[in-house]
Amino acid sequence: MNAPLHFMPPADFRARVSDALQDSKLRGSMRGAMNFLQDKRRAQFPDADELEQLRDLGEAVRQHALAHLPELLVQFEANLQAAGAQVHWAATADEANAIIHEIARRRGARSIIKGKSMASEEVELNHYMAQHGIDCIESDMGEYIVQLAGEKPSHIVMPALHKTRADIGALFERHIPDTPYSEDVDTLIQAGRRALRQAFADADIGLSGVNFAAADTGTLWLVENEGNGRLSTSVPDVHIALMGMEKVVASLEHIVPLASLLTRSATGQAITTYFNLITGPRRAGEMDGPRELHVVLLDNGRSQAYADEQLRATLQCIRCGACINHCPVYERVGGHAYGTTYPGPIGKIISPHLLGLEATADLATASSLCGACGEVCPVRIPIPALLVRLRTEANRDPAQAVAHPLRGQGASFSRSERLVWRFWSGAFARPGVYRWFRWAATRLRAFAPRSQLGWTRHREPLVPAARSLADLLRERGQAE
């Protein structure tokens, strides 16, 4: 098993970006996938007015839920318990893992079959369980592929987006018994189905994520196409659902617009094959379904985003991946370069809360602020504004006291840089100083350094012009 990715030193982000940009095969895969996903989404929203109205509604539902989050969580917990489920609260990734391990230990479980869960990736569940002798088997086809390859998902909706069918053919030939090499997708999917079939029947525990949760009925709402989520939550005797605590909304009805936005934005489907709505464990007289249902509510830094009025919008996210699919940076570097569970724009704005700015300060700088992410976001998260805000926090003096300090405040702070900016703004604010600076810069231009840090790695050095704009305007008779 690979070491958890979030222990990668942050400096490696830039190195991984360079590597990814050199990888022409990856660039080809990414471009094809991005074009495909963008076209599919566009086709689902032929009516621009309907799209904008639905986005307004999605934003309103999520903002309402966040405004009432503490009371909704208490109500959700009570309704889950009334339905017979057990509720656990995990402040950190370690706590979530320990809770799940304890359930497995008590049940004497040796294997866990997993539906797709990004929250479980976030807490590095597979790694933790492997250290404790428990096998986690990924059953989503994309997750299964990356698990076989010893990798991590490179996309939150399509985990194996970076792999070609030839990669997967070779992987299956090597890892699945009696499977000859093939590049035929139907053949490959049937091989994956065959390989995982018995695992559903044999697993002691099924673990899933949660797409939406309704406080009024205590219902978990799971969205999928393959049926592996239904199998994982129906066949084993224990079902553990791990969910970010921000996913709860007031009522089932509120999920209707969100579910439509999710499937249309994510994969361009009007609806996925299955919406699996779970309310409690197996009831008396029922013949299948888990006898135990555990719901683990995960904080893991979300409360930090919640505390800040602007950053709270981060938690509106419904994890559709549309921002990722439209990000020119993601398209070029792929998902692994980020080194975080959530790549792309959503990863840049959520990861600092999960991991601290020390490890993630560079992520928000890997953006041209083109705004595509904010334009496609189905719940109107102002992602570009949040990126700018996170850059500000990363460069804030670590000693400065603020109302809601972020973990790792000032991770990119540099005294010399601050000094330069102070000088610059001071010069701009004083006409006399500015004129002197202008005079000096135009006269001393021959002394401009040839090497200008990062700028000259790929560009010609910057040299002040011989005449300032103000001088040129004066010559043309226009006042300064």
Next chain:
Amino acid sequence: MNTSGSRERILGKLLAAAPAPGMSLRELEDRIDAHHARGPLRGASSTELADTLARVMASVRTDVLRADAHSWPALLAQKLAAAGAATLLLDTASAEGAALAAALPPGVRPMSFDRPLEAWKDQLFAGVDAGFTVARSGIADTGTLVLAPDAGTPRTVSLVPPLHVALVYASTLHADLHAAMHAEAWSAGMPTNLVLVSGPSKTSDIQQTLAYGAHGPRALWVLIIDDEAVGDAA
């Protein structure tokens, strides 16, 4: 593990930071209702809804059959035999299950889900060709069946066998998900499991190429019974 301290800590942090409530619940729900009231199928007749359901489901490789309330058992029995299904899981305690069981030719053996899953898990996974369910209702605009599994027809009937056969009455169809949820008062009481099914199992996880039969049923047959109800008011 005792994480009760975490519960209080997390809720404490959230309560300390909770923003002023913005839009009221009433206003939000009025907006949700108003948005969906403009849905293209609102006010459509049950025949129009059935036509839409059939068209949308067929577009995701669902085999859709239309029949009347009397002729369907024979039609379905014949189709099952032609497909080579040797075993069919159904609930003979239901009127539809009993009617279908009675119509089956000798080559198709009916089976009941009369024991808990644990007692015959391997047999269910390896030895059942098809599962028969009666949908609670359907949703026309997305081509969706609403299944409410119960003791006689548990959730794995529509999930584990490679062929899922579902019957839905045209009179139970709704225009959209919002209409279904309201008409059936979901918030007033949810079953353990409610499943919305919109086609056979599928995936696009390999190079964005669509393939059917991922982990759930490889094939889905839907039998729409035109039961001549009055138009759906929703």
